[in-house]
Amino acid sequence: MSRRSCLSEDMAVVLSLEHGAIIDHEAWILQLLDQHNFYHHEKRTLNFQGLFDIRTPFLMDGQAQKIAERLERKREETLEPKRKKKKKGLTSETSPHKDAEQDHILSTLSALQSTPEFKATFTYTPTPDDYRMNNIKVRNLRTRLMEASNVTLARLDGATEGGGFSTKVMCGSKYILPPHTRYICDDVANILNHTSGERFDFVVMDPPWQNKHVKRKKSVHGSKQGYSMMNIKDILKIPVDHLLKAGGLVAVWSTSNPSHMQEFLQSLHTWDVEHVATWYWLKVTKAGEPITLQEGRCHSKLPYERVFIARRSKTGGCFEDIPDKFVFCSIPSGIHSHKPPLYKLLKRFLAPQPQCLELFARNLVPGWTSIGLEVLRLQHSYLFEDLEDCLCL
């Protein structure tokens, strides 16, 4: 894993077509660091880069071991290249899921796979050893990061100025902060106390929807694991109507619960916005295969998340129509719920130099206002330290 030496204008969007795109979350973070001269040494590889080193689909250790053994046997029996076989799994014919949404996502992925950009981005071919390791380095790194960054900060409302990244020590933890940010560590219910009537062109949120996985973590590990959850009524109480400008967009990462999804979409009028599109984020490995598919057999649900995009009435602005059912794929970070930079794909549908707000944020973006109970968690200095192999095994 080595750092890219040359970063172009927008490394986050590798390819954007009419119905689908490839984005590179790791390159986006690298680009921010590069633009603001964070690097001092040419060959450093930082911990956050290790989190994107997803070589094989996520499997139970026993399953991964069996695949490693099978790959080794096959390698002895035949000289047929593995990569050809792997691609069979990415067509809708071999998927047992006949669901239209999944078929649409798989067929968009097939179209993306045929592009030179896809082939140049997802060049990795996993080895039997990679299966045997079952992403252990990423999992260890994630555990260490989540432990190191498990700090409860007091309420705060801060900002950074220009002039590059700065550091701030709070509660014994060091944070690396990008320039030109406003960060608020508070409950989103209090957002209007901080914004003094300011309105935004773009509001993105990834709410802590009520969810069995987080609930289970909390009950097994106590309140330190997982975060507090919100029901639809509480989410709809967020005063989006007071935060969005006319023509502004709100993007909401969805729950996976179909009835909650439906109820939420039907209640969007509360925010005085109209649902204009649903997009899909498909998570893939470094080899470009869905992170829960393996060798032509779908052993679990296709790994994608939905994001709902809604616009406040268009008066006063003329905006391009947003395509519905747009599919974008990227390698996810190993951190639970860590979302890719959706804004990079949506900015062409916004006013020039938009004012942006992230609710339930865990990291900061230059030029943005961010609010959340863990607003600085992914700015923790542990992410920006050098990746040391000995730490990862």
Ligand SMILES: C[S@@+](CC[C@H](N)C(=O)[O-])C[C@H]1O[C@@H](n2cnc3c(N)ncnc32)[C@H](O)[C@@H]1O
């Ligand atoms: C699903 S995560 C967001 C993850 C984020 N999109 C990312 O990419 O890292 C939800 C976050 O909201 C925080 N949170 C939960 N309830 C909150 C509330 N009432 N107000 C503000 N933040 C809250 C949680 O602590 C958690 O950090």
